[in-house]
Amino acid sequence: APVENGALLETLKSQVGLFSNKSEHYSAQVRPPGTSRQIPQTIIIGVRKGGTRALLEMLDIHPNIVVAATEVHFFDWDENYVKGIDWYRNLMPFSYGNQITIEKTPGYFTSPQAPGRIHDMNSSIKLPVGLQSVCRCY
Numbered sequence: 140a141p142v143e144n145g146a147l148l149e150t151l152k153s154q155v156g157l158f159s160n161k162s163e164h165y166s167a168q169v170r171p172p173g174t175s176r177q178i179p180q181t182i183i184i185g186v187r188k189g190g191t192r193a194l195l196e197m198l199d200i201h202p203n204i205v206v207a208a209t210e211v212h213f214f215d216w217d218e219n220y221v222k223g224i225d226w227y228r229n230l231m232p233f234s235y236g237n238q239i240t241i242e243k244t245p246g247y248f249t250s251p252q253a254p255g256r257i258h259d260m261n262s263s264i265k266l267p268v269g270l271q272s273v274c275r276c277y
């Protein structure tokens with residue numbers, strides 16, 4: 140299934156081609172005119188090894204979606220949370236007003252602090268979660 144998933148992703152990317160607004164175009168330090176960094180309106184919260192990277196990359200193909208380049212660990216790691224919401228926002232890519240910003244940090248799903256902190260930021264935020272259908276042991 141992972142191999143098929145990767146092949147599907149490559150096919151979708153090639154089909155979307157120049158019409159894709161992949162976030163790498165918006166992650167530069169120089170702000171493109173008309174863009175700003177937005178706090179995510181959607182956060183993929185888990186689960187670890189649930190295909191969260193694949194989901195994020197699929198969503199990133201959509202021209203109205205931009206995604207954070209790395210797992211941010213803002214709501215689950217105290218040392219990041221104390222840095223404040225502006226620190227968090229500055230890790231997001233530049234986006235236009237019609238675009239949705241998404242980050243994914245699977246650690247949020249198992250963090251006791253993350254739900255309350257996310258709710259404090261935005262009580263109506265969308266929180267997609269991917270689940271594994273079988274137990275995977277490492």
Ligand SMILES: Nc1ncnc2c1ncn2[C@@H]1O[C@H](COP(=O)(O)OS(=O)(=O)O)[C@@H](OP(=O)(O)O)[C@H]1O
Pocket residue numbers: 140141144186187188189190191192193245
């Ligand atoms: N569609 C689909 N079906 C089944 N499995 C899939 C699918 N997409 C991704 N994967 C596998 O998911 C693993 C990575 O998941 P995550 O991106 O959530 O990993 S992480 O927690 O962020 O590290 C990773 O597995 P491992 O390679 O065993 O780590 C991917 O191969």
